[in-house]
Amino acid sequence: MYEFKYHRPATVRQAANLLVKNEDAKLIAGGHTLVPVMKQRLASPPHLVDLSHIDGLDTIEMKGRALAIGATAKHADVASSATVREAIPALAELASLIGDPAVRHRGTIGGSLANNDPTADYPAAVLALGATIVTNKRRLKAEEYFQGLFSTALEDDEIITRVMFPLPKKAAYVKFRNQASRYALVGVFVAKRPSDVRVAVTGAGSDGVFRVAAFEEALKKRFSHKVLEGLTVPPDGLNSDLHGSAEYRAHLIGVLARRAVEAATAKD
Amino acid sequence: MAKISMIVNGNPVNANVDPRTLLVQFLRESLRLTGTHVGCDTSQCGACVVHLDGKAVKSCTTLAVMADGHEVRTIEGLAADGAPLHPMQEAFRENHGLQCGFCTPGMIMTAVDLVHRKGHDLSDEMIREELEGNLCRCTGYQNIVASIAAGAKAMAKSDLA
Numbered sequence: 087m088y089e090f091k092y093h094r095p096a097t098v099r100q101a102a103n104l105l106v107k108n109e110d111a112k113l114i115a116g117g118h119t120l121v122p123v124m125k126q127r128l129a130s131p132p133h134l135v136d137l138s139h140i141d142g143l144d145t146i147e148m149k150g151r152a153l154a155i156g157a158t159a160k161h162a163d164v165a166s167s168a169t170v171r172e173a174i175p176a177l178a179e180l181a182s183l184i185g186d187p188a189v190r191h192r193g194t195i196g197g198s199l200a201n202n203d204p205t206a207d208y209p210a211a212v213l214a215l216g217a218t219i220v221t222n223k224r225r226l227k228a229e230e231y232f233q234g235l236f237s238t239a240l241e242d243d244e245i246i247t248r249v250m251f252p253l254p255k256k257a258a259y260v261k262f263r264n265q266a267s268r269y270a271l272v273g274v275f276v277a278k279r280p281s282d283v284r285v286a287v288t289g290a291g292s293d294g295v296f297r298v299a300a301f302e303e304a305l306k307k308r309f310s311h312k313v314l315e316g317l318t319v320p321p322d323g324l325n326s327d328l329h330g331s332a333e334y335r336a337h338l339i340g341v342l343a344r345r346a347v348e349a350a351t352a353k354d
Numbered sequence: 355m356a357k358i359s360m361i362v363n364g365n366p367v368n369a370n371v372d373p374r375t376l377l378v379q380f381l382r383e384s385l386r387l388t389g390t391h392v393g394c395d396t397s398q399c400g401a402c403v404v405h406l407d408g409k410a411v412k413s414c415t416t417l418a419v420m421a422d423g424h425e426v427r428t429i430e431g432l433a434a435d436g437a438p439l440h441p442m443q444e445a446f447r448e449n450h451g452l453q454c455g456f457c458t459p460g461m462i463m464t465a466v467d468l469v470h471r472k473g474h475d476l477s478d479e480m481i482r483e484e485l486e487g488n489l490c491r492c493t494g495y496q497n498i499v500a501s502i503a504a505g506a507k508a509m510a511k512s513d514l515a
Contacts, residue, residue: 092356092373092419114420121415122396124374134373136420162409186487187471188400188464191409192416266398268486 088130094139098222098245101135105243108133113245115158116192118185119201137196143247144194146170152218153177153251157196161185164195174215176257176350180207180275183261185268196246199231202238202294203269204325209295210275211251211259214286218250225250234293254279256309258349260342262289264329271329272338276346278309285343290324290335301343311347314340358422362387363431371418378402378413380421381428389429389459393489400488403460403467404428410467412487429459432466433514441508442466442501451501453492464488465502466509474510476503 091108095101105111111133114120123129137143137158144158146167153173155164164170165182184190184198184207198208199219212219212228219226222245231239240246254277261273270289277284283305285298304313319339321332330338359368362385369384381387381404390413393401397415404413405427432440439447442462452458468476468484481499490498509515 087374090373092417094419094422114417117417117420118397118415121376121417125395138420139423186400187467187484188403188410188412188487189397191406191411 087124088127090124090131091133092136093133094136096140098137098140098143098247101137101140102222102243102245104133104135105245108135111135113137113200115194115197116160117197118189118193119197119203137245145248148173149250151253153253154248155195155251156248157246158194159196161190161193161195161198162187165190173253174251174257176254176259176275176277177211177215177251180211180259180261183207183259183263195249199249200238200240200246202232202236204235204291204294205264205267205269205271205289207259207261207270207273207288210270210273210286210288212249213295213297214275214277214284215251215254215257216277216279216284217252219246220248220250221246232295237294252279256350258346260346260349262338262342272335272342274339274342274346276305276343276350278305278350282306283309285346287319287339290339292323292325298339298343305347309347309351311344311351314344314347356419356422358419360421360423361425363427369418373417373419375418376414377404377406377416377418377421377426380418381413381426387428387430391456391459393456393460398487398489399457400460400464401457403463403488405463405467408467408470410464427463429463432462440466440514441512442469442505445505445508446498446501449497449501449504451493451498452490457488457490457492461485461488461490461498461502462505465505466515468502469506469509470515474506476506478503 112131115137145156161181161184170178256278259275264271272289275286285301319336321336324332324335326332355370391401393399397412402414
């Protein structure tokens with residue numbers, strides 16, 4: 087790991103000022119992506135700004151009719167939160183599938199979303215549920231937030247403060263894990279919302295998380311796994327690597343989407 | 355350099371560290387608490403698991419500066435020197451839950467955290483699922499699972515948490 091200067095702001099405003107003042111400064115919360123990357127010398131930020139000691143940034147609560155999860159809420163907190171389990175059980179389930187127990191004690195929702203790893207779990211939930219990313223500057227809709235591999239709409243001095251999830255009528259997440267890394271080889275989040283149905287896929291797209299319009303249209307007519315029989319996703323634009331070919335991932339998307347709808351409807 | 359202070363195994367510790375020092379380096383090299391091991395050094399294997407504010411974390415992926423102001427417990431903190439072993443340690447000995455022993459400190463710290471979260475009556479299936487962040491290359495896990503199930507029960511009757 088290369089040398090860096092460590093900063094520990096007490097407020098989001100202080101953190102933002104540190105980002106403005108120090109070129110190429112990076113935010114750190116749980117550090118479970120950034121520290122490994124720094125150890126491999128794939129990243130060498132001269133300044134680290136630690137968000138983990140900012141009071142109130144990890145709060146999980148209902149705000150009006152939306153579930154608000156603070157940026158530094160850890161995966162274990164989301165997984166075990168009674169508020170999340172009551173409001174959107176599929177989201178608690180998703181958080182309980184990230185990494186392993188020790189990783190879940192450190193990794194945060196804000197960190198995962200800011201990094202936008204194409205195999206991370208949270209992006210699928212944010213896109214399928216139509217969540218809003220709240221930052222120190224503005225509110226970003228999921229569709230405008232994700233901008234491809236490890237890319238987001240966040241500006242250099244912009245900090246995620248919380249994520250607002252509108253409540254779906256039904257939702258489920260099904261993940262096919264890479265057995266070694268526990269990242270999603272493919273993960274499908276299905277949400278039946280008051281106005282529409284969304285199907286978001288992580289792990290498969292060579293450009294990151296994406297929605298499957300054909301599945302969504304079929305499910306909007308009738309929310310049953312049966313309407314997905316025979317529907318497929320073309321392998322074009324899907325990842326192909328040593329863990330699985332694009333064709334295999336395309337196949338998994340169909341299988342997991344059906345399972346997710348089945349799981350979502352089984353909860354009635 | 356950064357000034358840090360934390361409680362390690364019940365004792366206050368103050369130090370001046372390079373910010374890039376990992377928690378596991380600080381524990382092993384500065385405090386000479388070498389019971390915590392570095393296995394893969396990539397947050398996969400769990401040999402470095404310690405408790406940070408009572409929760410299992412991988413100390414190879416945590417900066418020492420991030421533990422500043424917090425409480426750390428390592429395998430050395432489970433039972434006092436010369437005193438009877440912690441029930442989870444004793445269960446690993448009784449059930450032969452190790453061969454080479456390299457992964458054992460991490461296994462035991464993960465197991466104790468598991469009991470704190472899920473209680474004393476653990477199914478084999480749950481134990482195996484919870485152990486997904488801890489690798490053992492010797493045992494095939496059978497005796498580790500048996501050790502944790504027995505240790506969890508023994509912890510219910512023990513004063514040691």
